[in-house]
Amino acid sequence: MAFDRDKTAHIHRELHSHLPPDPALRVKALESLAVERGYVARETLDAWIEAYSERIGPKRGAEVVARSWVAPDFRQRLLDNAGMAVREFGYEGHATGHLKAVENSDSVQNLVVCTLCSCYPFALLGMSPIWYRSAAYRARAVREPRKVLAEFGVTLPEAVGVRVWDSTAELRYLVVPQRPAGTEGWPEDRLAALVTRNAMIGTQRDLALPDTDGPG
Amino acid sequence: MDGPHDLGGKEGFGPIDVTSPPFRHEWERRQWALSKTSDKGAMGGSIDAWRHTLELLPPAVYHAVPYFEKWCIQSLCVLVRDGGVSLDEVVRAADATPEGPGTARIWSVEDAVEAVRANEAFFDADPGEPPAFEVGERVRTLRHGSPGHTRLPAYARGAVGTVTAHHGGHIYADLSAEGLEEGRHLYTVAFTAPELWGGTADPRDTVLLDLWEPYLVPA
Numbered sequence: 001m002a003f004d005r006d007k008t009a010h011i012h013r014e015l016h017s018h019l020p021p022d023p024a025l026r027v028k029a030l031e032s033l034a035v036e037r038g039y040v041a042r043e044t045l046d047a048w049i050e051a052y053s054e055r056i057g058p059k060r061g062a063e064v065v066a067r068s069w070v071a072p073d074f075r076q077r078l079l080d081n082a083g084m085a086v087r088e089f090g091y092e093g094h095a096t097g098h099l100k101a102v103e104n105s106d107s108v109q110n111l112v113v114c115t116l117c118s119c120y121p122f123a124l125l126g127m128s129p130i131w132y133r134s135a136a137y138r139a140r141a142v143r144e145p146r147k148v149l150a151e152f153g154v155t156l157p158e159a160v161g162v163r164v165w166d167s168t169a170e171l172r173y174l175v176v177p178q179r180p181a182g183t184e185g186w187p188e189d190r191l192a193a194l195v196t197r198n199a200m201i202g203t204q205r206d207l208a209l210p211d212t213d214g215p216g
Numbered sequence: 217m218d219g220p221h222d223l224g225g226k227e228g229f230g231p232i233d234v235t236s237p238p239f240r241h242e243w244e245r246r247q248w249a250l251s252k253t254s255d256k257g258a259m260g261g262s263i264d265a266w267r268h269t270l271e272l273l274p275p276a277v278y279h280a281v282p283y284f285e286k287w288c289i290q291s292l293c294v295l296v297r298d299g300g301v302s303l304d305e306v307v308r309a310a311d312a313t314p315e316g317p318g319t320a321r322i323w324s325v326e327d328a329v330e331a332v333r334a335n336e337a338f339f340d341a342d343p344g345e346p347p348a349f350e351v352g353e354r355v356r357t358l359r360h361g362s363p364g365h366t367r368l369p370a371y372a373r374g375a376v377g378t379v380t381a382h383h384g385g386h387i388y389a390d391l392s393a394e395g396l397e398e399g400r401h402l403y404t405v406a407f408t409a410p411e412l413w414g415g416t417a418d419p420r421d422t423v424l425l426d427l428w429e430p431y432l433v434p435a
Contacts, residue, residue, distance in 0.1 A: 003265060003364065003394050004297070005217075009272045011293045011303075016277050018307050019292075023285040024243040029310035030250055030288050033295060035318035036309075040253040044323040048249035051328035083336075093333040098383070115224030115369050117267055118283070123332050127248060130236035133283050136229035142371065142423050143225045143413055152234050161420035166224065168367040169386060169402055169426035170263075170339040203234070 057126035060091045061174060062195035064124070066188045068101070069179040079103070082174055086124060093123030095172050102165065103176040104205065109156055111149070111164045111202035112173040113141035119167035121174060125200060132201060142166055152203040175202040180209055217363055218370060220275035221267075225371035225413070247284040250291070252328070261294065264393035268365035269293055341399030343385035347429070348401065353379050354435035355405060357427065365393035368431040372423070376435045377407040380424065388428050401429040 019026050034040045064086055068075040078085040082099035086092050099121055102110040114120070118133040131137050140148050145162040149155075156162070165173045177199040183191060198204040239245050261269075270290045278286065295301040323331070349355055359374040367389045385399030392398075406424045409417035 003268060005268075005272060005364070008269055008293060008297060009274070011296050012273050012277070012289065014303055015289060015292055015296070015306065016274065018303060020310055023282060023288065024241070025310045026285060026288045026292070027243045027247045027250070029306055030291050030295075031246060032309040032312070033292075033301060033306065034250060034253075035320070036316070037299075038319040040250065041318055041320040041322045044253055044320065044328070045246060045249040047323045047325045047328045048252045049245045050325045051332065052248065055325065055329050056332055090333065092336045094335040095337075097336050097338045098386075113224075115371070116221055116367060117270070123336070127238040129238055130240065130283070131232050131234055134229075134232060134236075135223055135226075135279065136232045138223040139226040139229045140232070143227075145421060146418060148232065151232050161422065162418075163406075164421070164423045166369065166372075166423060166425045168369065169383075169389065169428070170337075171383070171404075171426050 052127055056123065058195075058197035058200060059192070060086075060089065060126075061121075061124045061197075061200045062192040063089060063188070064091065064174070065176050065195045065200065066192035068176055069191055070188055078176070091124050095120065095122045095170075096124050098169075098171045099124070099174060100171050101174045101176050102163070104178050104202075106157075106178075107159050107161060109149070109154075109160050109162050109202065109205055110173070110175045111141060111145050111162055112167065112175060113138060113164060114167040115139070115142055116166075116168060119170075119172060121172040124174065125197060128201075129197065149203065149205075152198065154203065154205045156205070175200050177205070177207055180207045182209060217271060217365070218361060219271040220273065220278035221271045222370050224369045244282070244284040247288050251287050252331075253323075261298070262392045262395070262397075264365055264387075264389045265395070266290065266294075267389075268393040269297075271365065339387045341385050341387045341397060343399040343401050343429070347382055347403075349379050349382070349403060349429070349432065349434075351379050351382055355379055355403075355432040356435040357405075357431055358433070362390055364390060366390050366431075368427060369425070371412060372407060372425055372427075375407050375411050377405040377411065377425075380404045380406045383426070386428070388430070390428070390430070403427055403429070403432070405432070 068078050078101045082101040115138050120128040145164050194207045356376050381404040383402040386402040388400040405427050406422045409421035
């Protein structure tokens with residue numbers, strides 16, 4: 001079935017002018033229709049909310065990053081094909097089929113954005129923070145990444161170039177931050193606790209150690 | 217299409233609320249959950265058709281309403297367009313107290329976690345011909361956009377970059393939105409910041425995009 005653009009735009013206008021403006025009521029309308037038509041049960045929506053609050057979130061990505069720091073063979077598998085590598089944790093799934101891991105270095109800071117919508121590796125990092133899908137971030141990350149990073153408290157050393165990855169196709173990106181100095185010999189779980197969601201998107205560069213006043 | 221969604225490089229949006237969490241309101245969580253199980257059947261279609269429906273929101277609405285409200289309107293639009301639901305039914309559903317438990321099976325949290333895992337999707341598709349470009353080659357993007365769904369952002373049109381990766385054939389988004397699953401070669405192309413934003417941009421910086429072969433010509 002060919003996409004009917006005019007009809008779609010017309011329905012949008014009709015819906016917007018006839019529905020109550022409160023978004024909670026609009027979502028209620030969708031939920032009622034979806035339940036009534038047998039697409040989903042109300043209790044299932046509660047299960048989804050709990051799954052994404054408790055089980056699926058940035059702690060998953062942090063575990064993957066920590067292992068890449070301690071296991072050189074895993075690091076290589078992650079860089080070769082991150083989608084396959086996260087399967088070793090059982091963290092593959094929604095939007096990780098074509099996952100690419102990009103490492104920060106002394107001369108590179110990676111930054112991920114989706115200027116056209118809000119692409120994100122959901123199964124690995126959970127739901128994205130609001131700022132990631134905000135118009136301001138989507139508009140500015142590609143044009144003035146250094147100003148954007150400054151708003152997140154990141155000042156880049158002179159030698160560092162920014163690589164901005166705009167997720168325009170079905171590839172998704174995981175930024176692998178640098179392992180902080182002073183963590184030699186730490187076990188994986190202790191290292192994983194240092195890795196933040198922002199660091200894995202690229203809006204944090206230096207990971208803070210506990211009980212220090214590091215940035216971030 | 218040159219729609220309101222194509223935000224890269226647009227100016228005037230102001231500072232970023234850097235502390236914002238994933239959700240602020242209960243209805244946002246509810247909509248996120250709805251999108252997990254409703255993206256099939258009459259409320260679904262391909263990811264590209266989903267995106268294109270959202271892109272067709274009137275620009276003023278796109279910019280005014282919160283993120284998850286756009287997802288909600290998108291789904292309601294698809295229900296009316298393809299799902300046999302009338303506009304009146306949608307308006308009544310917003311107004312009335314819902315009745316009855318429905319007929320769908322109830323999922324556990326474990327079911328949901330497993331469904332996320334099983335939802336690993338691959339977009340590889342045979343392009344049927346060898347790639348036109350190779351890694352290291354200079355390419356130029358098209359100057360003009362497509363009237364339909366496309367993944368070449370306006371800010372990266374008519375620009376010269378370097379191919380840094382070839383990903384084989386991927387389902388071509390522009391046709392996928394129209395219901396056709398065809399493979400085209402997909403590349404990562406790196407553009408210097410000055411190429412995209414002019415001489416005042418920082419020469420240390422690059423922007424990388426994943427672009428299908430039909431968007432590219434030899435530089």
